[in-house]
Amino acid sequence: MNVDKIEKISSNKNIFYAIKNKIKNIINHNKASKYLYLFILGDNRYVDSDIKNNYQNLGISHLFSISGMHISILSGIILLLLKKIHISENKRYLLTCLFISFYIFLVNFCPSALRSGIFFILLSINTIFYFNIKPINLLLLTTSIILFFNPYIIYNVGFLFSVVITASLILFSNLLNRHNNYIYKTLMTSLIAFLFSLPISLYNYYQVNILTIFYNLLFVPLVSIIIFPLSLLSFIIPLFSNVLIFLTSILERLTSFLSLIDSNIIFNKPSLFIVFIYYLVITIIFKYHKKISILLFLLMLLIHYNYNVLFPKDYMLMIDVGQGDSILLHSSKYDALIDTGGKLQNSNISKTTLIPLFKSLGIRKIDYLFLTHGDYDHLGEAINLINNFNIKTVYFNEGNVNYNEKKIITLLKEKNIDYSFSKKGNKYKIGSFSITSLNSDLKDENDSSLILYGTINKNNFLLMGDASKKSEKVLFDNYNLPEISILKVGHHGSNTSTSSNLLETIRPKYALISAGQNNKFGHPHQETLDNLNKFSIRTYVTSRDGAILVNFAKRVTFSHFGT
DSSP states (O other): OOOOOOOOOOOOOOHHHHHHHHHHHHHHTSTTHHHHHHHHHOOOTTSOHHHHHHHHHHTOGGGGSSOHHHHHHHHHHHHHHHHHTTOOHHHHHHHHHHHHHHHHHHTTTOHHHHHHHHHHHHHHHHHHTTOOOOHHHHHHHHHHHHHHHOGGGGGOHHHHHHHHHHHHHHHTHHHHTSOOOHHHHHHHHHHHHHHHHHHHHHHHTSEEETTHHHHHHHHHHIIIIIIHHHHHHHHHOGGGHHHHHHHHHHHHHHHHHHTTSOOEEEOOOOOHHHHHHHHHHHHHHHHHOOHHHHHHHHHHHHHHHTHHHHSOOEEEEEOOOSSSOOEEEEETTEEEEEOOOOOSSSOOHIIIIIHHHHHHTTOOOEEEEEEOSSOHHHHTTHHHHHHHSOEEEEEEESSOOOHHHHHHHHHHHHTTOEEEEEOTTOEEEETTEEEEEOOOOOSSTTTTOOOEEEEETTEEEEEOTTOOHHHHHHHHHHOOOOOOSEEEOGGGGOTTSOOHHHHHHHOOSEEEEOOOTTOTTOOSOHHHHHHHHHTTOEEEEHHHHOEEEEEESSSEEEEEEOO
């Protein structure tokens, strides 16, 4: 949706919004506004995206979202101040609860703040009236209240982290209180939080930083004891803003440096059953302290990490990248990507789709990246992908090298990544896949598109890129094409490709078309769809079916899902 004009109809007279706007106005006039927004209002929009990525990669991003730490510090400060002016205990807790309630509104009811705020209020009621309800039951009550009003919050990862980590620290508080040593408590807290958050991280982000425990030992005291309280002080007394800016700049540089250490380990996405098994084993570790449970946990991690090797699969995945092309071939420990997709608008398909998808499948590298031709919707994400993922070798089509391809080649040279131009007849072995290049060196970018013929388990397929009917004629003149099991239809189903002559010759059983919803080109064209239907070819289209997965086992099976 594009917005042409915003018109204010009336002003909101609500006192709470007036206070909120006043706080925002004060922050806007502060030198350290971006971190005041972050620590006071939980708004991270003003922090550089690379810095936020560094926090997330190190596993310390929880320190920069409004959570139990912030609520504990704020409530502790208020209770202490009220005690200093001799306010009775009941009134202290009542006033603090009112403030925390307003603060939850102030940070837009973000899930982690909502959980910690309601939990504090219930703890306060428990303290005032001596109900002696166990903290774990109060946490269950907190979670039930939130879910009653918003059941869909169960899908919020921040909420899951907040509830699960808090529950684990409550359940195993005896381990934390075993010694009064600060370092021991911090290390044990970090260890418990890390292990209980691990299954959630693997399920949602498909990776974990093995050094997070140690990073927390460094950053938790720095943020909770120094930077966050200093943010509150800078809000009240702007003179301290320079000190805050200095410390946060050190924090940013330190995290940027540590992010250079690649300590993230990628796992494929576990099923909910595996997540349950993880929690069962982790709970046994802390509850019974049995060495066998630790060994079982390490064995689970080892099997999970090597899942693709231990349980090899052969599949083709047409990724839903909108109006563009991107196809993944996976066989055992080998992976090839044919095109990357790409949008000219502000978009990063690599970050939002490709890399998360690869990680969820347990893919840690792309052995071969084939770029069929120089159109942006086929290679537009190549630079982002090369910069942010492990790419071994890149192949271009023959013919003229356009501006997009030149930029990629320059980057490949800088990173010392092998590249070459795929010539007609070149053969490639990708696990169980055998691939042959059938491209033709024509002048037009689409006409010279790289065409790949592949075989696996007595099944064959033809990937046409953006090849036109002119390219198809060159195929007939140079090759004796067999019948094809699967055809990747050329040029997104345009009527400039996929002639009746081609379909009559190769007789495909299935056709795959990659096209964006409601695209301006009208792909796939009805003429092409009618032609495919005339030959009784089962057709899958990403704009309708989402990503299309083809499994090559004893028999070929198709499934599709939204990406």
